Amino acid sequence: MPWHLKERFANYYQAWEPIQYGIWAVYAGAKKSFREGRYRDIFSIPSLQDSGFYLWFTTLNEHMVNFESMSVLPILVPAVSGVVLELGPGVGNQLCRFDKTKVTRVVGVEPNAHFAPDVARNVQAHGLEGVYELLTCGIEDSDVLEKHGIGAESVDSILSVQVLCSVADPRAVVRELYRLLKPGGRLVFWEHHRSSDWATVVAQYFWNPLWRSLIGGCNLTRDMKAIIAGAGPWENLDSLEGDEKEKPWGLMPRVWGELVKPKQT
Structure with missing residues (x-):
């Protein structure tokens, strides 16, 4: 049975791009908290994750909307x-x-x-x-x-x-x-x-x-x-x-x- 290694690797590697956006979003959220004087949020992992996920989601949402429109x-x-x-x-x-x-x-x-x-x-x-x-x-x-x-x-x-x-x-x-x-x-x-x-x-x-x-x-x-x-x-x-x-x-x-x-x- 063929392994289709090229296709597999291409699919598996696709996770890296949204992860990169996730890293950027957490960093950008921390910078915003610092600028706005919300220093406690910088040291709160849940706060950083929530703000980072919101930024990640809204940044990529257009792609999600297009993908979902072609789904069931x-x-x-x-x-x-x-x-x-x-x-x-x-x-x-x-x-x-x-x-x-x-x-x-x-x-x-x-x-x-x-x-x-x-x-x-x-x-x-x-x-x-x-x-x-x-x-x-x-x-x-x-x-x-x-x-x-x-x-x-x-x-x-x-x-x-x-x-x-x-x-x-x-x-x-x-x-x-x-x-x-x-x-x-x-x-x-x-x-x-x-x-x-x-x-x-x-x-x-x-x-x-x-x-x-x-x-x-x-x-x-x-x-x-x-x-x-x-x-x-x-x-x-x-x-x-x-x-x-x-x-x-x-x-x-x-x-x-x-x-x-x-x-x-």
Whole structure:
């Protein structure tokens, strides 16, 4: 079986460019904190990571928007309806895809407060005032969510677009998402995951420490299918799709789906 070494190396090396941007973004964020007299932030690793990731994301966002527009997202995101919980909206790239005739309320959960002004602008730009509410907290902050009406079996749809890669405990998070979903509710997601090709897995683990540190805690090595399957029973777990066959040496193969929580569990 041919190894396609040239193609593999080209794919594996692609991680270096976003990592370079990550290094620059952390440095630029530290310089800005110094100029503005926020000296404490310079010595706070979480603060540097948050500001650096925001700068990294907004610098590269045009490329992300173009990439996402050619993915399944324009078809997948409009599937959400009713009361929607959106995980990690970032600047709000998916807001343009919500079907306003189907969603009654959307609560975005974004722990990085740097993104809040961008989300607010996109809420206004896409006519979602009074529908979309942003909470600057994590999905783990159940007390905050409950104060805003998000509790057990209260959500019709959950949207997760490249978020589960960066949460601290993904298995605990998906169990919490399952708890929040109403019976018959749907988890709509588009995530990247660990490759099934062993050489690509080696490359993912090689890059992962630096990648995770610089790019919002993102992990390249998570078995996302197993993580999501472990949340609880799903009606249609065999319906998941992915692009790994099309991109066998890609460092970020995607998996996506619209999983339904059974009405009787």
